[in-house]
Amino acid sequence: MKKFMNTAETMVAESMEGFVRAHQEFVVFGAERKCIRRRHLTPNKVAIISGGGAGHEPMHIGFVGKGMLDAACVGHIFTSPTPSQIISAIEEADTGAGCLLIVKNYDGDIMNFEMAMEMVADRHRMEAVIVSDDIETAGIGQGRGRRGVAGTLVVEKIIGAAAERGMALHELKRIGDRLNGRVRTMGVALSGVTVPQTQRTTFSLNAAEMEMGVGIHGEPGHSREYFSTSDVIVRRLCETICGDISMPPGAKALLFVNGLGGTPPAELYLAYDAAHRFMEERSIPIERALVGTYVTSLDMQGLSVTLALLTDEEISLWDSPVATAALRWSS
């Protein structure tokens, strides 16, 4: 697999440069390019900050803008941003009401975000929400160790909208923690990930194989299985998700089919059709849908299915206006 790149060393910086050039109406670089932040910050609104390794674009930089994130920092490929980058994002984005940091549940990210928060604890009010929507890492029913994957988008959108409405830091923390418990994601890969340094894939699959339960870092998944039809694959993802979460009374579902980087829109729509039919059979009311390439694992061929069970208030927050590079609607 070939890539559009110049050198592996400059790839992330050049991609970020292109992103900022193309989306100047929404974003600017922070000082020393340690973070990307909104062009226009809102005084006395809680700042919503996220970040993580590169290689997942458009997440998180594509979610910076009115209605979602205030700033995002990007590490090397599949590597947490440094505490210095995270501190820079906090300092640039905090306009007086404190910061909520949204962190995907990986050891490296947790460590660096905690370290950054400790280092500026005397100057900023901060809370963190940890996202852990991937059901496959630690096995069914076991909450610890689960990773943050595509469901992070849902958490960032809903917290971002709540912050825009003027909610206080502790309220946003509570909304985020509760929501995280009702978001589940599972992914499947048809190929490994091409590592920029070597231009080789992290794992290889023959024509009859697929990798179930993959994350977004090119690591092998939960099991290697026989490749099958879209209906069989998507049903397997949806059954696992539905077996891991129960429908709270009155909840409404958001169904999200996410491309992992190398999968074209036509296939994502076809997979969405299978996922939607599955949920209908189970009488799960799909009230909102999202289909597209939002949380990637470099050029991996594959997709994930996310089910988020939302309250009426969360549906209203999801529907609220958002103006970012990757998600944009007016109401």
Next chain:
Amino acid sequence: MKKFMNTAETMVAESMEGFVRAHQEFVVFGAERKCIRRRHLTPNKVAIISGGGAGHEPMHIGFVGKGMLDAACVGHIFTSPTPSQIISAIEEADTGAGCLLIVKNYDGDIMNFEMAMEMVADRHRMEAVIVSDDIETAGIGQGRGRRGVAGTLVVEKIIGAAAERGMALHELKRIGDRLNGRVRTMGVALSGVTVPQTQRTTFSLNAAEMEMGVGIHGEPGHSREYFSTSDVIVRRLCETICGDISMPPGAKALLFVNGLGGTPPAELYLAYDAAHRFMEERSIPIERALVGTYVTSLDMQGLSVTLALLTDEEISLWDSPVATAALRWSS
């Protein structure tokens, strides 16, 4: 290359089904599923209609909605829709002010759209705009035979916005014809296209090769060249484009980097960076940017660069609100 599909025969229908399910706020199927149209049509607005083969998603179905298309029809993979489908789109979308049909310049499409228009000429007022933005098909300087590729999005957005403003059919035809002459696209592929029936690629490239001047149907391009860095590849595309078009006085440029299906967002941003730098060096004023996967060739790894030289009025039409599955902004 594996695909998310059930059978090659049902692939297009299932993908369309998923698309309509996911975007019910914008679109509905027309009668007998011959076309996809806006959920809410506007009386006495000129209807903007497009269509073409499947395999280019989200084009054109993802452009149906307020501010862009009124209806789109989709043929088999890489195959024109039938006259019967096109007639269905005309009949469903015409609300009294006539129809403008936007047709990509391929023999099959031209033939079927012309046939459809002849068959209903006594009942509908119609004009057609032919899009031919691909500079590589017929060689530099030779206008005939050029294909319609990613620049079609620009034409559909600007005509769609003009129709929303209440412009008459003959005005829209004039706007479209003039604009088409100022839009140029060139593409490059790092892989062929996987044909659903065989799951094999249309052409194969080794690790040191790329295909320059490709279209969106998996056909080989203009020349096979040595694979290189993103900067070298993008510079080659931009030089060819700039050598084929001259800057009208006062024109403003829209620069559009489009993914062909298998290329992740991070690489598109990196390529955009190179294209933007090139245009800056040539003193071409980039006033608007678009980066993303909008006009695909199934799962082809590759991208195209489109340069559109716009008048102030066209820039204003580009900025006008649009609410479709693939393009959405409020102002």
